[in-house]
């Protein structure tokens with residue numbers, strides 16, 4: 604009798620656990636922003652090997668996390684400019700091709716929705732590329748075409764730095780009256796139209812509000828916001844305001860929620876500052892030794908695990924950002940753009956790319972239907988990708 608009672612109590616738990624894990628395995632899981640190429644590969648680390656403890660991502664862990672499609676960010680910061688930024692992008696693209704060539708049984712670079720579907724069917728990680736920052740085309744339309752031909756399928760119009768043709772969220776906020784002209788110039792609009800024509804998604808993460816509106820009014824295709832969250836819940840300049848979220852919905856685009864605690868939790872900045880002040884001597888000596896920010900973060904979080912953990916946003920807050928976009932724009936306009944390996948503090952529990960099943964578990968807990976969860980996990984992105992890749996006019 605007692606055993607029957609115990610079984611009756613715990614069986615539903617197993618059933619629930621199995622059902623969300625099953626749903627996660629079955630769904631096509633897409634993440635649209637990962638910085639491991641610029642933060643690790645370019646420093647000589649190989650994601651074909653076990654990089655646990657060094658990065659958030661490697662091929663084995665993508666698989667463990669049920670990730671089917673990963674868009675790798677092709678990124679360099681604003682120290683690279685005319686004469687160097689494009690070539691840096693090419694180096695990163697070549698690195699990804701080299702990784703794919705060494706791991707043909709585990710990953711495949713895909714450049715069309717059909718190839719994406721084929722890779723998913725063959726249980727290979729479908730690897731895509733997105734250029735993070737319009738400065739990498741060095742104001743040269745030929746470079747845009749060249750990046751497309753090499754497989755790039757989205758470009759973030761700006762990173763934190765503005766280009767001569769588009770202003771960034773950071774500059775529009777901090778350099779209010781020094782950056783002119785605001786928004787997209789005529790050349791910027793021409794670039795957006797060229798991207799539409801090529802079938803390269805226009806990514807509006809990082810761009811200023813003026814650039815956002817100019818791009819939304821210029822594009823003839825649904826836009827991607829590859830790694831941004833909700834301004835109303837966490838007011839940092841590169842999160843999206845309500846009117847922007849609604850506009851992406853009306854445009855048929857998709858907002859991929861960023862996992863960074865600093866973009867999710869409005870208290871994060873204050874908590875981080877207090878933490879850093881408490882440990883200033885150690886930080887100073889690590890800075891003097893030229894330690895990378897990942898190494899500094901690893902060191903501090905290992906030495907002060909409870910303190911470091913308390914800085915991280917609760918997982919529930921990430922889910923609140925997803926809920927918020929769903930309520931404002933609808934279930935068809937949200938997805939996941941973690942920013943893993945570009946952020947030092949993901950939400951509690953989401954330690955690396957093996958953690959995606961927890962997002963599925965939380966969506967289930969919040970009452971989303973299986974069909975809706977599949978949309979958030981990847982369906983919405985695939986719809987936008989397809990809409991950008993079909994019926995392209997001849998070049």
Ligand SMILES: [Zn+2]
Nearest residue numbers: 735809830945
């Ligand atoms: Zn970014």
